[in-house]
Amino acid sequence: MVAVRSLRRSMHAVLGRLSVASLAVLSVAFLATLSTTANAMKIQTVKSPGGIEAWLVEEHAVPMMAMRFAFDGGSSQDPDGKEGVANFVTAMLDEGAGDLKSREFQERMEDLSMRMNYEEAKDAFYGNFETLTENRDESAKLLKLALTKPRFDDDAVERIRQQLLASLAYAKRDPDKVAQNEWYAVAFAGHPYARPSNGTEETVGKMTGADLEAYRKRVFAKDKLKVVAVGDITPEQFGKLLDEVFGDLPAKADLLPVANTDPVHGGRQTVVDMDVPQSVAVFGLGAMPRKDPDFMAAFVLNQIIGGGGFASKLMEEVREKRGLAYSVYTYVYPYQHTSIFSGGVATRNDMMGKSLDIIREELQKMANGELSQTDLDNAKSYLIGSYPLRFDTNAKIASQLLGLRMDDFGPEYVDNRNAMVAAVTLDDLKRVAKRLLDTNDLIVTVVGKPALQQAKKG
DSSP, rough: OSSSSSHHHTTTTTTTTTTHHHHHHHHHHHHHHOOOOOGGOOOOOOOOTTTEEEEEEEOOSEEEEEEEEEOOGGGGGGTTTTHHHHHHHHTTTEEEEETEEEHHHHHHHHTTOOOOEEOSSSSEEEEEEEEGGGHHHHHHHHHHHHHBBBBBOOHHHHHHHHHHHHHHHHHTTTTHHHHHHHHHHHHTTGGGGGGGTTHHHHHHTTTHHHHHHHHHHHOOOOOGGGEEEEESSSHHHHHHHHHHHHHTTTTOOOOOOOOOOOOSOOOOOEEEEEEOOOEEEEEEEEEEEESSHHHHHHHHHIIIIIIIIGGGIIIIIIIIITOOSEEEEEEEESSSSSSSEEEEEEGGGHHHHHHHHHHHHHHHHHOOOOOOOOHHHHHHHHHHHHHGGGGSSHHHHHHHHHHHHHHHHTHHHHHHHHHHTOOOOOHHHHHHHHHHOOOGEEEEEEEEEEOOSSSSOO
C-alpha cells in the first residue's frame, strides 16, 4: 500500500553535505548503537508543552534522529467514489508545500539531508521522517509545511496521477495483487475494507487537488495522532519539535464511521481467470482481535501453521513432502475493525486443487487437536529468540513502537512480550486452533487457470 514513488524517493537518500562514504559510515554507526536487546531500551513518554504525547528512545552516539508517526484513518476513510485518495495523498506530500513548488521543495529536502515519505494502510496514514541533528530544526519546518500546507498543484497532481495509473495497469496483470484485492472484496463485501486501497483507474483518473486537500483536512488531526522517535534528541527538544511539526493541526479529526466487521461466514471459493502458467491463491478466515486473551496463542499457532517458513506445517506438507509449491505462508493480522488469519500459495495450474486440498486437511487436523508439545516448544523458542531482532535498527525500533501505540499498548509491552509467548500452553494452542480454524468458513480466491472442483468463477 506504499505509494508509487520508490525511484524518486531513493534520490532523497543522497544526503547533501555528506559524501556517500561518510553517510555509509554514519549509518552503520547509528545502527550499531541501536543493535541491543529489546529489554535494554529505555522508552520514555514525552508530553509536549502543547499537550502532544509521544514515545522516545534516546541515542546520542550518532547525530541522527528517526521519527515515525501515524494518523488513524488510512484508506478506510476514502469516500465512496474516491477510492485511492489516501494513497494519492501519500504520493503528494513532498510535491511542494507553502511557497515551495515541487522541485524547490525536493531540492530543499536534499540540501537539508532529510528523508520524508508516507504510506497508507486500511486503518492508518503513516509518515516517516529522518534528519541529521544539525539540520533538525529546519527539517522539522519542512515536514510541518508538508503536513499543514501542501500545495497539490495541478501539474504535480497530473504527473503523480499518471504514475499511479501506470501502477494500477501493472497491478491488473499481477496475479498476487489481483488475488489479494479479490479476497478482500469477497470477505468484506459492502465494507470499506473491501475496496482497493490504491483505487481504480476511474477514481484515480478523476481525482483532484481539492479531493486530496479534503482528505488531509479530515484525517490529519492531533486527537488521532501517534508519534515515536529514536535517536539524538532530548525529551525537551523532542517536545518542542512535536509542537513545531504537529501543533497547528486541528484538534479533532472528522472521520467517517467504520463499523466493526468479520469476514463472510460459510466459506467461498472464487476464481479470477488469468492466462498465466502458475495460479496464485489467497485463503483466510476471521481471527480474534489484538487484545483478545487468545490472540497470543493464535500468534504462536500461526508460527506452527505457516508463519515459520521451512519449519511450518504447511511448508512441510505442501512443498517438502510433495513439491507442489515453492512457498506457502500464513499470518494473523488484526485491523482496527476486524482480524484475519490469512495465507497464500502459488503453484502450477494443474496442482492448485491438490495444494488447496492439503492446506484444508492440515488446518482441519490442527483444529481437531493434532498439535504436539514439540511443535509448541519450537515455535516459542523461535519467537522468543528472534524478538530482539525487531529492534536492531532505528527504523525497526520506531516501527515496532509505533505499532504498539496504534494497538493501544504501553511501553511495558516490550518487556512483557516474551513472557506472554512463553506462557502459552499446549491446551491453549489446541483450544485456539479449534476456535480459529473452521475450514467451513475458509474464503479462497484463486487467480490463474487452475484445475479446481466446485470453483465459482468471479
